[in-house]
Amino acid sequence: MDASIDGNGEGARDQLIRVAIDLFAENGYAGTSIRDIAKRTGKSVSNVYHYFQNKEDLWLAIIGKTVNELPEKLRKVALSEGEPVERFVRLMKTHLAEGVNFQQETKIFFINEGSLSPQGRTSNRRIQKEILDIYVGQLRLLQSHGLIRTKNVKILAFNILGVLNWHLRWFNNEGELSAEDVHNEMIDFILYGSCGLPRDGMK
Amino acid sequence: MDASIDGNGEGARDQLIRVAIDLFAENGYAGTSIRDIAKRTGKSVSNVYHYFQNKEDLWLAIIGKTVNELPEKLRKVALSEGEPVERFVRLMKTHLAEGVNFQQETKIFFINEGSLSPQGRTSNRRIQKEILDIYVGQLRLLQSHGLIRTKNVKILAFNILGVLNWHLRWFNNEGELSAEDVHNEMIDFILYGSCGLPRDGMK
DNA sequence: AGAAGGCTAGAACGATCGTTTTAGTCACGT
DNA sequence: ACGTGACTAAAACGATCGTTCTAGCCTTCT
Incomplete structure (x- = not known):
């Protein structure tokens, strides 16, 4: 029999991770x-x-395969071919799709910064900084094409991340509206x- | 001597609250x-x-004079006179100003939902719901004036609250840019x- | 002088925390 | 048949948690 599958179809390790995600999301890391x-x-x-x-090792196992890999996934989109606005839209769609995929994990990531060890805290900050930089970079590119209204792209990036990340708190994938x-x-x-413009050439 | 002022100019109770705010913001409620x-x-x-x-009583003393009173303050603006867009702008300015005033308190409010008692949790949810409803109400009003691009004002309200609340995480009042x-x-x-429009008639 | 009460410190209580230790079961290679 | 190692359970460890208890100081009123 396959070593990674036990009788009830879920390895013990995976089960522990799944339950830990639920509990961390409900009561926090320290709770x-x-x-x-x-x-x-x-x-x-x-x-x-x-x-x-x-x-904390359990915590890192949860974050490791989800949030930790987010910057790399976003960077891949940010460096891909295509027209700037279309790529920017693709970047956000990727970001939102990952958020739905790992909604609880990402929520945990943002809520429990304060309870981690210094290393965990630093790694946490680094990931957030990387994601911010990706958006700032894309916005600068759009700005160089004269597509951005304002000068301060950093505030803009924070606003965008606010919309994207807040969505983790309220979006319910079982709701009546489709995620798309x-x-x-x-x-x-x-x-x-x-x-100051709607999506361009997108369906 | 004034009973509310001791030797170093701060009552013991106030000092405890101030320190508790700092620690809750650093390490969370359970932490x-x-x-x-x-x-x-x-x-x-x-x-x-x-x-x-x-x-938890200490927690409630912190939230009580700050976040708890936010819905009422916002409602007062929402029900005030004036042109709809101008009032909407005033609503958000009030919201942002309160956020700067009680930045740590409001941050705590959002981060530690999971560690509270059932009553605390319910009260927490109620406040968030009240604020959401205020924005939904204002957006419906703007919508009835034909000023809103989209149909779903609830998503719009969540997006707006995402921008406003995320600002608590990154805004530094000691930075080079003024809060205004x-x-x-x-x-x-x-x-x-x-x-789809800039501020109207605002300086 | 003496009682009362606001404020403070320190010890103590039972519960629970993260973690370790000990011991048991079971499958598998030799 | 025997040992080895993956997996699991239960008990125990010291530390820390929220909270309470006891007792002391100091001011104020009588």
Whole structure:
């Protein structure tokens, strides 16, 4: 039998991660104990410590495959071919799609900065800085094409990230509107706010 | 001597609140212990319990005079006289000014939902709902004047609140740009995004 | 002088925290 | 058959948590 699949179709390690994500999102990092996680999985405390070195290691395992890889994914889009505005739209669509994919993980990422070790805190800040820089870079490019209304692209980038990141708090993928519809409205809002113009040549 | 003023010009209770705000903002609610607060004030643990019934009571004392009163302040502006767009701008300026006034308190408010008691959690949600409703109401009014680009004002309200609330995370009042300049750029972004138009008749 | 009460400190209580230790089961290679 | 190593459970460790208890100071009123 496949070693990565057990009887109920989910490895013990994956189950621990899934439950930890739920609990971290509900009660925060400091507000969630190892015993809470063990209890909800039906496993024992030592089981957690068999798969993870400590609590922060479990945290990093959650962030590692999701938020940590976000800057690289966004950079790939930012450096891709295409017309500037269209690429900018693609950048935001990628960003929003990742947000829906890893909604809880990203929410956790933003909410629990204060409870981490100094290394975790630094890594957290670095990721946010990288993402900000990607947007600032794209906005400067658009600005050089005369497409941006204002001078201060950094404020603009913060505004855009506010819209994109806040969406993690309110968007419900089980709602009546499709993610694509919601995202298109958000992107229109941002494009009007940034360029004073609607999306260009997009369907 | 005035009973509310002690030797160093700050009452013990006020000092405890001030330090608690700092620590809650740094390490979160669950991540901050009563002993941490006592230690930084130089006072004892029982001193905290002399002025506050328990930890959550201290939390509520912090939120009580700041975030709790925000919906009422915004509602007052929302119900005031004036031209719709101008009033909408005044609403956001008030919102942003309060955010700068109580930046740490409001940040705490958003970050620590998960660590509160059920009552605290409910009250937290209620406040956020009230603020959302105020913006939805204003947007509907603007919509009835034909000033809104889109149909779904709720998404629009979330986008706006994203911009306004995210600003609590990055804005530094000691920076080179004045709060007014930054806020005007933010409001322009929102107005373009919402109406497709710049501020009207504003200086 | 003496009682009362606001304010403070320090010790103590039971609970819970993250983590470690000990021990057990089971599958598998030799 | 035997040992090895992955996995799991339960108990225990020291530290820290929120909170309470006891007791002391100091001011104010009588």
